[in-house]
Amino acid sequence: MVETRNDSLPSIDLSLGDLDIGSLQIIRNEDLEELKELGSGTFGTVYYGKWRGTDVAIKRIKKSCFAGRSSEQERLTVEFWREAVILSKLHHPNVMAFYGVVQDGPDGTLATVTEFMVDGSLRHVLLRKDRHLDHRKRLIIAMDTAFGMEYLHSKNIVHFDLKCDNLLVNMKDSSRPICKVGDFGLSKIKRNTLVSGGVRGTLPWMAPELLNGGSKKVDVFSFGIVLWEILTREEPYANMHYGAIIGGIVNNTLRPVIPSDCDPEWRRLMEECWAPDPAVRPSFTEITNQLRVMSAAYQNKAHAHKPS
Incomplete structure (x- = not known):
């Protein structure tokens, strides 16, 4: 941060x-x-x-x-x-x-x-096959992350390394996971760099404009990748060589493949977050509003399907 x-x-x-x-x-x-x-x-x-x-x-x-x-x-x-x-x-x-x-x-x-967050990183939770995360829980985790990021941006703090490894989770209450934005080690000291000291962030989550500075919208790009991680429980571009990833980032053409059965609203939000032009990406306030609407719609649908 x-x-x-x-x-x-x-x-x-x-x-x-x-x-x-x-x-x-x-x-x-x-x-x-x-x-x-x-x-x-x-x-x-x-x-x-x-x-x-x-x-x-x-x-x-x-x-x-x-x-x-x-x-x-x-x-x-x-x-x-x-x-x-x-x-x-x-x-x-x-x-x-x-x-x-x-x-x-x-x-x-x-x-x-x-x-201390009892379940460790969100990456760790997503990899555990015994942990079922239904759509409602995925929405809660996404909302928690967006609220945390909205707060940081309101304080003029850019995270620069937002990914599931840096999101921490408590699943003690099985019906209501808690997710918090964290960062293991102070970012300036542990920077993952392409060129020593040159570029912040970790490659697959990295917004293309980070190569020449970047703004708060770099975190929004990374949040789009995090939404994809929450959806698929996979790591982006896991089978690609680093060189190909760098090339895709430099050309601003690389995006993860969205599963065909993805919820249309979830897909729309992901694609807005990783829009090639940073100016087009939503702010975290807009993202939290969208997630609130998605959550309400999901709850209404769930109630409508409950047997009376």
């Missing part, structure tokens, strides 16, 4: 001094219990644990993330704290809660502490 700012302004070399770290909760390492490793990547390792008895996800960031010349180390450190401050100020039921930062980890490493 990245806060957008006017790029025409000269970049100022900012020290930590001008950051409002006062709003940030600093969590002591001794107050955390690590119980289980959930996954690791280039940026570090994520654990399920407890913070004073509450379930949390603890992300330990590798020291190597802050490697490089001292000026680069300073820039990345400022970037980390700036993003932590932004994330700590976000409060929405469909955005994963950010609790705070650990400064005194092993070897002086940094960590972030966030809300």
Whole structure:
């Protein structure tokens, strides 16, 4: 998640001094219990644990993330704290809660502490064949995601890496799944790039205009791909070579194949979201309104089919 700012302004070399770290909760390492490793990547390792008895996800960031010349180390450190401050100020039921930062980890490493979602990523839930997601539940998950994204965009925050791996789910209530927008690791540090440091986002979900900057509408494009994932439970372009995917993105011609039995309204929304021209794509406010209408229509149909 990245806060957008006017790029025409000269970049100022900012020290930590001008950051409002006062709003940030600093969590002591001794107050955390690590119980289980959930996954690791280039940026570090994520654990399920407890913070004073509450379930949390603890992300330990590798020291190597802050490697490089001292000026680069300073820039990345400022970037980390700036993003932590932004994330700590976000409060929405469909955005994963950010609790705070650990400064005194092993070897002086940094960590972030966030809300723990019991079923992990939406990707994980979609891959589980024992979990039946009917049309109503798929609509709920899509709506939750859209509400979370609408809130982020209202705060001028562009996610840049929206996909099922970064959506977190709680299926405890079998009739009402809960989905929240998350992002494992702070985005600037763990960026998946085509060219080192050049392009944000992960290829199959990436809007073509990201190759030359991009706007809030890049998230709308990615949301269209997420709708396809929720529908098919598959990963886009799974059988294609990376080179062919890059070519399709550059030419702005690559889109996943929509199943023939797809609900017409769902199809229309997907196609609007991944329209080649960003200006034509709906905003998340328009998307949430469309999903509300789809949900109401589905409920009316379900009631009409119930035996009296």
